[in-house]
Amino acid sequence: MRTRAAFFGRVDPEVYRRNPFRVADLPVHATARDIRRRAEELRVKARLGADAGTGSALLPLDPPPDPDAVQEALQRLRDPLRRLEDELFWFWPAHNAAVRGARDEALEALGEGRIEDAERLWTEPAPGRAAAVAAHNLAVLAHARALEAGSGDVRDLWEPALRHWRTVLDTDPFWDLVAARVREADDPRLGPGTAGELRERLPAALMATAAQAAVREYRDGRAERARTLSFLMDHVGFDDATVDTALRDAVAPETDRLQALARSAVDRAGASPDTGCDEAARVLAEAEPVLDGLGAVLPPDEPLLEGLRDEIAERVQQCAIIYGNETRDWSKPEGILKRAEALAATATIKTRIQKNLDTAEDNLLYGTCWFCDERPADDGAVYEKKMYGDVTREYSGYGIQIRWRKLAAPVPRCTACAAAHRGRGRTVALAGGLGCAGGLALAVVLIAAGAPFVVPFGLFFLTIIGFFVAVAMGNVDGLPRKAHATVGAWPPIREKLDAGWMFGEKPPNTN
Ligand SMILES: [Zn+2]
Known part of the structure; x- marks a missing residue:
């Protein structure tokens, strides 16, 4: 038989x-x-x-x-x-x-x-x-x-x-x-x-x-006809079971190929992590159109299709994270993780990828110099902005008791920007100091030489103006004025400012 x-x-x-x-x-x-x-x-x-x-x-x-x-x-x-x-x-x-x-x-x-x-x-x-x-x-x-x-x-x-x-x-x-x-x-x-x-x-x-x-x-490329x-x-x-089996069997070569492709991408990324994002991008380029096409052939809630979408999305995510952990470059993984999240079918996998995406975005935020937005941040060059907030006033027998909390918000910075910031501060201070000293010395010389009173007086007055100009051009809290103006936009600081925190170490008029 x-x-x-x-x-x-x-x-x-x-x-x-x-x-x-x-x-x-x-x-x-x-x-x-x-x-x-x-x-x-x-x-x-x-x-x-x-x-x-x-x-x-x-x-x-x-x-x-x-x-x-x-x-x-x-x-x-x-x-x-x-x-x-x-x-x-x-x-x-x-x-x-x-x-x-x-x-x-x-x-x-x-x-x-x-x-x-x-x-x-x-x-x-x-x-x-x-x-x-x-x-x-x-x-x-x-x-x-x-x-x-x-x-x-x-x-x-x-x-x-x-x-x-x-x-x-x-x-x-x-x-x-x-x-x-x-x-x-x-x-x-x-x-x-x-x-x-x-x-x-x-x-x-x-x-x-x-x-x-x-x-x-x-x-x-005729998805509508397939549908x-x-x-x-x-x-x-x-009967439904016969139809489903036929459809599943017909797409099996495609699904098997995608699964094998995604698995080998993870293997290769593991072997050389700096290729992780390229591997992930290759899988996405291959899988995205195929998965859309399979959606035309299979019912959208078909478990096979959902499972496949999740599996490919997870493996793509793995490749991107391997790359990020190795290279500390989180700009590439960010884009890959967004595509993986869009590809995933179920809420469980979407949530998992979203968490990793949040981490990658944080890493990206703290990993790039805030000032040039180009070079990677250096741990030794971090700029710290002192802030205070949560100010409370309590009345007691001794008068008013003011309490506050303070923190030093780290702003990522590269070595080059840090050097430029310090260098500029020193230059302006030096030029200002020399200018003032020179102006005052010249005024003294002119008085001794018996110049009409109005000349040294005018020079003295100009020197005082020069002093204030130098101060105005000099660094604010360790940063050139322009750079300092951007610090308030650094997202973690922005959040604090929005919550009522202020720059500085303590509220004014406190000891
Ligand atoms: Zn920089």
């Missing part, structure tokens, strides 16, 4: 293109002798240098099959089980094989390219065998056209294909004919249950062709 998995092991969107009856141009009920004769014909043709033709006239193949494909098709027909499968995916004659010479108007019409005529004849069939066969032929025709149409409306193509097959599956007389074929084959590899098993397994095979066609659509096809699969009477 064959295992079930042996049926339809290789059904995909090429099922009609590869069908041996079509490729080798043989009727479904061809006998072993017919097949031998056809093989001989082809050998003669090949010797004469003639090509193998375009396969069956019922649905000519474009491009035509090459001689190897035809040989392979003939070979395939020797396996009774695969032959039965192939018979299911090809046109059946209205009459039993025993009725030799009987006309089949519909197949004649199809062979002459009069597709509408064939369809019409199958839509109004004679009763009995002809009716069962007609339903099946309509399914085959619609399905082959849906799979092989390069364009056209997805719904117009696929809805009849799936509905006709649904009818075939529900038509007992057709399956009686299949059972009769099994008996005729009279092969020990086929048993009395074969027809029933084929009938049971066929829905999965049909859904597999549609699911793979949907994946092909989205991969070719329509996936929706149709769900709404023409096939």
Whole structure:
């Protein structure tokens, strides 16, 4: 007894293109002798240098099959089980094989390219065998056209294909004919249950062709068509589990590839942490469009898709953090983590990534010099701004008791900025000091030399103004005036100022 998995092991969107009856141009009920004769014909043709033709006239193949494909098709027909499968995916004659010479108007019409005529004849069939066969032929025709149409409306193509097959599956007389074929084959590899098993397994095979066609659509950048096809699969009477399995199987190669890609990115980032962000960016570039496409094929709340989004997002996050911890550069991880957060599906993973993003943003804030916003901050060059706040006044027997809290808010600074700040302070102080001393000395000299009183007095006055100018130009609390003005905008200080804190060590008028 064959295992079930042996049926339809290789059904995909090429099922009609590869069908041996079509490729080798043989009727479904061809006998072993017919097949031998056809093989001989082809050998003669090949010797004469003639090509193998375009396969069956019922649905000519474009491009035509090459001689190897035809040989392979003939070979395939020797396996009774695969032959039965192939018979299911090809046109059946209205009459039993025993009725030799009987006309089949519909197949004649199809062979002459009069597709509408064939369809019409199958839509109004004679009763009995002809009716069962007609339903099946309509399914085959619609399905082959849906799979092989390069364009056209997805719904117009696929809805009849799936509905006709649904009818075939529900038509007992057709399956009686299949059972009769099994008996005729009279092969020990086929048993009395074969027809029933084929009938049971066929829905999965049909859904597999549609699911793979949907994946092909989205991969070719036609997500909307993929979405329509996936929706149709769900709404023409096939059971949900079969549809879901087919869709999941169809996307498996893509999901497996993404998972492997993300895993190896983490491995490589672990081996050389400074490549972490490049690895993460590569995974994102690859995964983002694919995950969007999978969203078109699979329902959005499909657990498989959610799990995959979370998994990729987490691995991308890992790469970014490995990079940040190694390089102390948090500007690149920040962008990567934002994309990872957008990619994640569930709240749990989104929250986890958001926490890391907050940390990265903090690291970025404290890791970059606030003054030049360019060079990394240096621990030894941090500028500290003294602040006080939470001032309270208590009245007691001794008078007013003022209390306050104070802190030194660290502002990240690079060594270069720190040196520039100190240097400028010294220069202004030195120039101011020398200027004042020079002015005063000159005034004394002028008085001693007996200059009119107004000249040294004016000079003395100018020196005093110069002193104040120097003070005004000098450093404020260790910073050039301009730099000092930006300190209030440093976010942690901004927060304190907004909360009522002030610059300085203590409230005015306190001891
Ligand atoms: Zn700097």
